[in-house]
Amino acid sequence: MDGLTDARGQTRQIELKMDFLRGHQELAEANRRLLDEHGVTMIDIMGSVGTGKTSLVEQLARRLKETYRMLVLNGDLATSIDQERVLRHGVEAVQVNTGKECHLDAGLVRTVLEGLDLRQLDLVLVENVGNLICPADFPLGSHRRVVVISATEGPFVVLKHPHVFAEMDFVVINKIDLAPVMGIDIEQLAKDLKVVNPLVEVFRTSCRDGTGIQELIEELIEKTKRSPDTETTSGA
Amino acid sequence: MHEFGITSRIVQAAAKAAEENGASKVLRVDLLIGQLTFLSIPQVKLAYDILVKGTPLEGSELAVEESEGLARCANCGHETPVQMRLTEDSNSLPGPLPLFSCPECGSKVDVVKGKECQITGIAIETL
DSSP states (O other): OOHHHHHHOEEEEEEEEEETTHHHHHHHHHHHHHHHHTTOEEEEEEBOTTSSHHHHHHHHHHHHTTTSOEEEEEEESSOSHHHHHHHTTTOEEEEEEOTTOOSOOHHHHHHHHHTSOGGGOSEEEEEOOSBSSGGGGOOOSOSEEEEEEETTSOTTHHHHSHHHHHTOSEEEEEOGGGHHHHTOOHHHHHHHHHHHOTTOEEEEOBTTTTBTHHHHIIIIIIHHHHOTTSOOOTTO | OOHHHHHHHHHHHHHHHHHHTTEEEEEEEEEEEEGGGTOOHHHHHHHHHHHTTTSTTTTOEEEEEEEOOEEEETTTOOEEEOOSSOOTTSOOOSSOOOOOBOTTTOOBEEEEESOOEEEEEEEEEEO
């Protein structure tokens, strides 16, 4: 610095250690503790716009509502369209509109959780904002993280978005009924997933006709209810 | 990544730390950014210059140190630098892409280094 600096005062070096990405992870861990204290299982469902996240949530709601006391948290930029789609199955749903924010975060989810009587719940399904990039960096404290992709997103969707898949526990390849007409090789998508995440569990579904949903429920919901503590890879 | 939002929090935290230490001016903020955060350092610096205008941080230097990624295999414990490219036997699409599986045993690796986004220190001037 110049001579003026010395004339005006002393300079000091202060050592600090403040991490700005770690903060989200800590909020997520606090959410997980809150859920675990009340025996509530939470699943974070992510994916691009139009892959069938809400259709999957509807399938799960229809088949699980008699077994579990459940709630759906619908994240979206605007409208309550998704919430209304869930409500018509007789399942409680909370809409969170994020404006232009492209992902939910642990703080937003915390606000919703604190407004609920968690003693009255067994299962929370979070439908994240439609986006294949940003939500991966913002763990919510869920017990499992799932991405829904579909046969309509082209053949390179996995390799072009490796980061989100590397963080996931489950990937659902939806709209398999459309694969022939779209010219998509579902098994190649599954192979690509194993390249970016050798441990990810892959499911093939059609939420329109219900194909593959029961198998997904057993692995994603029932097994998680039985042993919720398996570490997710979030924030690794 | 969300460079502007993250930089905004960095500026706020640095300003708070400076105030708590009786700074009249901040000369430098030291930042450690891991390559696996995929934060763009030029974008962070641009956001910093915009955000510090009119604050005690105006005119300060943002000194960024980068850390390279390191992964440890959850299965065999093998440590490997996280390579920013695809393996030869997988699809060869262009662009940086880290390797997510262990080169020794093929299992999933945990990232143990390279995801930092830390203020490691500040240099201040006191009256």
